[in-house]
Amino acid sequence: MALSSLFHPSLSSLNPKPNPSHPNAVTKHRPAPIVKCATSSTTSSNSPPPLSPKVRRSADENIRDEARRHRVASNNFSAKYVPFNAGFDSTECYSLEEIVYRSRSGGLLDVQHDINALKTFDGAYWRQLFDSRVGKTTWPYGSGVWSKKEWVLPEIDDDDIVSAFEGNSNLFWAERFGKQFLGMNDLWVKHCGISHTGSFKDLGMTVLVSQVNRLRKLKRPVVGVGCASTGDTSAALSAYCASAGIPSIVFLPANKISMAQLVQPIANGAFVLSIDTDFDGCMKLIREITSELPIYLANSLNSLRLEGQKTAAIEILQQFDWEVPDWVIVPGGNLGNIYAFYKGFRMCQELGLVDRIPRLVCAQAANANPLYLYYKSGWKDFNPVKANSTFASAIQIGDPVSIDRAVFALKNSDGIVEEASEEELMDAMAQADSTGMFICPHTGVALTALIKLRKSGVIGASDRTVVVSTAHGLKFTQSKIDYHSKAIPDMACRFANPPVQVKADFGSVMDVLKNFLLKAPKDK
Numbered sequence: 210m211a212l213s214s215l216f217h218p219s220l221s222s223l224n225p226k227p228n229p230s231h232p233n234a235v236t237k238h239r240p241a242p243i244v245k246c247a248t249s250s251t252t253s254s255n256s257p258p259p260l261s262p263k264v265r266r267s268a269d270e271n272i273r274d275e276a277r278r279h280r281v282a283s284n285n286f287s288a289k290y291v292p293f294n295a296g297f298d299s300t301e302c303y304s305l306e307e308i309v310y311r312s313r314s315g316g317l318l319d320v321q322h323d324i325n326a327l328k329t330f331d332g333a334y335w336r337q338l339f340d341s342r343v344g345k346t347t348w349p350y351g352s353g354v355w356s357k358k359e360w361v362l363p364e365i366d367d368d369d370i371v372s373a374f375e376g377n378s379n380l381f382w383a384e385r386f387g388k389q390f391l392g393m394n395d396l397w398v399k400h401c402g403i404s405h406t407g408s409f410k411d412l413g414m415t416v417l418v419s420q421v422n423r424l425r426k427l428k429r430p431v432v433g434v435g436c437a438s439t440g441d442t443s444a445a446l447s448a449y450c451a452s453a454g455i456p457s458i459v460f461l462p463a464n465k466i467s468m469a470q471l472v473q474p475i476a477n478g479a480f481v482l483s484i485d486t487d488f489d490g491c492m493k494l495i496r497e498i499t500s501e502l503p504i505y506l507a508n509s510l511n512s513l514r515l516e517g518q519k520t521a522a523i524e525i526l527q528q529f530d531w532e533v534p535d536w537v538i539v540p541g542g543n544l545g546n547i548y549a550f551y552k553g554f555r556m557c558q559e560l561g562l563v564d565r566i567p568r569l570v571c572a573q574a575a576n577a578n579p580l581y582l583y584y585k586s587g588w589k590d591f592n593p594v595k596a597n598s599t600f601a602s603a604i605q606i607g608d609p610v611s612i613d614r615a616v617f618a619l620k621n622s623d624g625i626v627e628e629a630s631e632e633e634l635m636d637a638m639a640q641a642d643s644t645g646m647f648i649c650p651h652t653g654v655a656l657t658a659l660i661k662l663r664k665s666g667v668i669g670a671s672d673r674t675v676v677v678s679t680a681h682g683l684k685f686t687q688s689k690i691d692y693h694s695k696a697i698p699d700m701a702c703r704f705a706n707p708p709v710q711v712k713a714d715f716g717s718v719m720d721v722l723k724n725f726l727l728k729a730p731k732d733k
């Protein structure tokens with residue numbers, strides 16, 4: 210079947226078997242889906258806009274209006290909360306319109322999609338649909354997250370979505386780093402941090418804040434949205450809330466996050482509490498507070514976040530033309546993201562877009578390594594740790610809320626956990642920067658894991674490997690300044706590149722330049 214016939218209403222007659230539940234079918238009203246846990250009769254728009262030839266919208270219409278004009282009445286896709294990793298006989302479930310973060314037994318929740326409804330379409334169909342939406346300005350599909358809306362929050366009305374067209378981040382071929390330091394030619398860095406607020410948190414926050422927007426329209430008791438944060442979650446939360454006019458409240462561990470991160474929620478008008486504790490202390494407090502006050506919890510304990518974050522995995526497959534990489538390495542702190550990657554890959558396999566999933570590696574700072582210690586014990590003994598200070602400050606977390614999700618993801622992907630000392634992660638960051646990147650220390654942790662696994666031969670020279678870069682390096686300039694000025698106690702800073710002080714005269718400048726040019730490498 211021609212691709213165009215899938216998308217253009219006028220060509221739909223070419224489809225030999227018109228399917229009424231086709232997400233693009235321009236049909237009249239169909240019965241609302243029967244979802245056991247659904248509490249509303251939401252009608253939503255899951256129809257992508259018509260393809261070319263596209264008539265330019267009139268001047269008094271914006272892209273939301275335009276999307277509204279193209280909406281269809283309903284679809285058969287739905288999702289609900291279920292206890293995480295519940296047995297087949299579990300009947301516990303909740304509508305996504307309920308305010309619930311934990312199962313009845315106190316365990317984690319997961320968003321479960323109606324996979325049978327999604328399976329009405331084959332893998333080729335989903336691949337083509339997602340590919341057709343990349344990088345457009347069509348509301349809401351211009352977002353890398355909402356371009357996969359049917360797999361994320363299928364029932365939300367496009368009007369309720371709060372998006373900065375996040376996602377669609379660069380999958381960077383790390384040609385020189387791979388060749389020079391690892392002897393690899395198929396090494397890639399997924400730059401999730403080159404994003405609206407400078408980290409991968411945007412992917413999850415667009416979903417969470419959109420759902421809050423919807424809950425508030427439904428008059429649910431949500432006065433504001435709150436999080437504990439090591440910096441990035443609070444930046445994303447405050448930006449998306451500000452854009453929707455929703456109050457945000459952030460709990461930050463005093464003096465433990467970078468200045469660039471601190472200023473983000475302040476600038477976006479959040480109510481910022483700087484608390485004299487660490488992240489784990491802030492997390493405990495926000496959980497207590499959100500169970501007392503009508504403040505919605507925005508940390509990744511809330512499984513809605515992971516629905517957005519999982520799209521980065523789908524995007525990686527898409528960027529490789531649906532070829533599966535061998536390895537994906539993710540830095541881990543509160544441990545929601547490693548599970549989000551697993552879930553994205555697994556859904557693609559289950560729905561026939563790919564036939565396998567990559568092996569996952571979770572990388573932790575040695576100063577905050579509860580998952581690594583658990584892995585090393587053969588998954589026998591999990592003990593939270595007191596997280597020590599680390600340059601990878603956003604993952605200074607000792608009691609990760611998503612520990613069970615992470616273990617599940619790693620066990621089911623033949624995964625590995627690695628750790629990085631402060632010197633290793635800072636050296637790796639400096640090495641990567643010296644090849645033209647400008648990464649954050651957390652990406653340095655992930656690169657250290659790669660270096661170790663290459664050295665031990667676990668990752669082969671020709672293995673296609675993706676390192677997930679989680680935040681923008683510009684948020685962490687102080688660590689780079691300290692490193693390059695060799696101002697870090699007990700660290701050799703082997704790759705430091707301090708500026709040369711030189712007198713302001715021609716001769717002195719010539720001398721240092723000649724010296725430099727003599728030592729400069731002659732070939733590439």
Ligand SMILES: Cc1ncc(COP(=O)(O)O)c(C=O)c1O
Nearest residue numbers: 541542543544545546603679680
């Ligand atoms: C920059 C950065 N990298 C990695 C992580 C780890 O992600 P997760 O908490 O989902 O494990 C975080 C937050 O925790 C982060 O802010």
Ligand SMILES: N[C@@H](CCOP(=O)(O)O)C(=O)O
Nearest residue numbers: 438439440441442508509543
């Ligand atoms: N690194 C995070 C820590 C909280 O993680 P979350 O994904 O559970 O919100 C941050 O930036 O705050």
